[in-house]
Amino acid sequence: MRTDHDVPSAPAPDPGSGPTYAAPVVRGREPTDAELARTMAAEMTTGVLSTLARDPVGTPFGSLAPFGLDGDARPVLCISELAEHTRNLQADPRSSLLVARAPVAGVDPLAGARLTLVGQAMPVPDGELEAAKAAHLAGNPHASYYVDYGDFSLWRLEVESVRYVGGYGRMSWVDLDAWRSAEPDPVAPLADGAIEHLNADHADACLLMAQRLGGRPDAVSAEVTALDRYGIDLLAKGPEGAGRVRLPFDEAVVTGPDIRAATVALAHRARAAD
Amino acid sequence: MRTDHDVPSAPAPDPGSGPTYAAPVVRGREPTDAELARTMAAEMTTGVLSTLARDPVGTPFGSLAPFGLDGDARPVLCISELAEHTRNLQADPRSSLLVARAPVAGVDPLAGARLTLVGQAMPVPDGELEAAKAAHLAGNPHASYYVDYGDFSLWRLEVESVRYVGGYGRMSWVDLDAWRSAEPDPVAPLADGAIEHLNADHADACLLMAQRLGGRPDAVSAEVTALDRYGIDLLAKGPEGAGRVRLPFDEAVVTGPDIRAATVALAHRARAAD
Numbered sequence: 001m002r003t004d005h006d007v008p009s010a011p012a013p014d015p016g017s018g019p020t021y022a023a024p025v026v027r028g029r030e031p032t033d034a035e036l037a038r039t040m041a042a043e044m045t046t047g048v049l050s051t052l053a054r055d056p057v058g059t060p061f062g063s064l065a066p067f068g069l070d071g072d073a074r075p076v077l078c079i080s081e082l083a084e085h086t087r088n089l090q091a092d093p094r095s096s097l098l099v100a101r102a103p104v105a106g107v108d109p110l111a112g113a114r115l116t117l118v119g120q121a122m123p124v125p126d127g128e129l130e131a132a133k134a135a136h137l138a139g140n141p142h143a144s145y146y147v148d149y150g151d152f153s154l155w156r157l158e159v160e161s162v163r164y165v166g167g168y169g170r171m172s173w174v175d176l177d178a179w180r181s182a183e184p185d186p187v188a189p190l191a192d193g194a195i196e197h198l199n200a201d202h203a204d205a206c207l208l209m210a211q212r213l214g215g216r217p218d219a220v221s222a223e224v225t226a227l228d229r230y231g232i233d234l235l236a237k238g239p240e241g242a243g244r245v246r247l248p249f250d251e252a253v254v255t256g257p258d259i260r261a262a263t264v265a266l267a268h269r270a271r272a273a274d
Numbered sequence: 275m276r277t278d279h280d281v282p283s284a285p286a287p288d289p290g291s292g293p294t295y296a297a298p299v300v301r302g303r304e305p306t307d308a309e310l311a312r313t314m315a316a317e318m319t320t321g322v323l324s325t326l327a328r329d330p331v332g333t334p335f336g337s338l339a340p341f342g343l344d345g346d347a348r349p350v351l352c353i354s355e356l357a358e359h360t361r362n363l364q365a366d367p368r369s370s371l372l373v374a375r376a377p378v379a380g381v382d383p384l385a386g387a388r389l390t391l392v393g394q395a396m397p398v399p400d401g402e403l404e405a406a407k408a409a410h411l412a413g414n415p416h417a418s419y420y421v422d423y424g425d426f427s428l429w430r431l432e433v434e435s436v437r438y439v440g441g442y443g444r445m446s447w448v449d450l451d452a453w454r455s456a457e458p459d460p461v462a463p464l465a466d467g468a469i470e471h472l473n474a475d476h477a478d479a480c481l482l483m484a485q486r487l488g489g490r491p492d493a494v495s496a497e498v499t500a501l502d503r504y505g506i507d508l509l510a511k512g513p514e515g516a517g518r519v520r521l522p523f524d525e526a527v528v529t530g531p532d533i534r535a536a537t538v539a540l541a542h543r544a545r546a547a548d
Binding site: 045046047048049050051052053056058059060061062063064066084094095096097098100102103108109110112114116118140142145163165 | 319320321322323324325326327330332333334335336337338340358368369370371372374376377382383384386388390392414416419437439
């Protein structure tokens with residue numbers, strides 16, 4: 001990851017009223033930007049396509065574009081000959097696809113992750129149409145209503161560079177081979193449920209983890225804020241301030257039962273660490 | 275409105291299982307595309323900015339951009355000198371801003387409305403900074419945390435053309451003067467609640483409206499699907515098929531009590547029409 005932005009890692013608290021910020025404690029492996037980007041791309045099914053307008057020629061033009069990723073991590077589009085973006089791509093293949101999660105009410109949209117895939121969009125060659133159609137429909141099943149219409153065709157974005165912005169002050173140009181070979185996090189669809197369960201039913205264990213494994217013996221609360229295949233993030237609060245604590249699982253988790261076993265192991269280790 | 279797309283006005287029903295489609299019945303005034311576009315732009319606070327990359331030069335590059343509209347319907351951005359889009363705009367001001375509502379789970383994203391404002395982005399001149407800052411913060415209050423940082427500055431998109439896509443098969447280039455002078459629908463923030471109330475508590479009255487005012491005497495159900503300052507949309511179902519019925523209010527509504535009075539008046543008229 002390259003950090004090339006001087007935005008602070010979190011908005012400044014209200015002077016005099018908010019908590020102070022404690023230094024983050026990071027133990028173990030974290031997902032790479034390539035993995036975070038692939039995970040988000042696998043989860044999202046609509047992006048914004050930027051193309052070059054024909055009139056005035058060369059003006060960047062944004063449009064909505066449902067997509068599915070193929071096996072080589074290329075977005076496959078199903079677009080109409082009659083739409084602006086298709087006419088634009090016929091004249092100039094240069095384009096990019098911006099993918100971002102929907103904003104959450106009350107949360108700064110710039111705190112969220114987003115991804116720009118930059119490259120050239122080309123019609124899918126005849127011999128690869130079936131695989132491309134399957135890739136598109138896996139992301140965008142609604143296209144089954146129109147994918148076989150005469151004016152629709154399948155296009156593929158040949159990705160040449162990948163820009164990932166993970167939130168405040170975290171951004172990088174992702175290595176192209178790393179993007180292609182990264183695997184989406186298999187537990188991403190389970191993370192929200194697991195986080196809710198840990199915070200609702202195991203707050204004491206999470207606090208012990210922050211105190212005894214996460215270098216925050218002062219903590220009086222520790223809320224799980226993220227969970228991925230490699231570990232969990234906690235927001236620990238105590239006299240030293242509010243700060244991130246990152247704790248690793250023993251090995252990468254793949255399934256729901258794996259998450260359960262890995263978090264139970266963390267809790268046992270925290271209890272034994274006193 | 276210009277329709278220049280051969281996508282059908284709704285996805286084809288499952289052969290043999292879905293309802294047949296009845297011809298729409300439209301009475302009275304409907305919002306113009308300029309009004310629909312301004313209403314959506316007033317409601318949304320984050321768009322996707324398309325700019326021209328510096329390397330490779332001229333490639334369209336999409337990025338997330340919170341915005342607020344100023345009094346002349348220009349998006350005001352607050353962007354960092356260190357971000358890609360800002361560096362891109364410094365080299366070439368041509369850009370566009372795509373605005374779309376967040377997709378709804380299970381609904382085809384192409385059924386939703388979206389808007390592309392195309393033009394040139396320029397730094398806001400010194401004398402107009404305060405007004406621009408207020409416009410941006412009205413849309414994006416989170417920027418209060420960073421709007422005064424040294425590396426952030428206010429930019430304004432001078433809109434040169436407006437593309438509105440209202441959903442399946444409804445799209446137009448909106449006249450620029452119409453865009454600038456259109457007023458956002460004052461009852462848009464109230465519409466969802468009013469629709470829910472009408473369907474939950476006044477289904478009989480809505481059915482009478484479709485039967486007696488909307489040219490659908492065969493209707494056995496009529497669900498309100500949209501409400502704006504000028505009237506309501508119903509989806510009427512009966513032996514003749516499922517079709518849209520549009521009914522006008524006597525005059526444009528502005529407030530919640532106006533909506534109540536206007537829908538009560540429609541119900542009275544339907545009862546009296548027998």
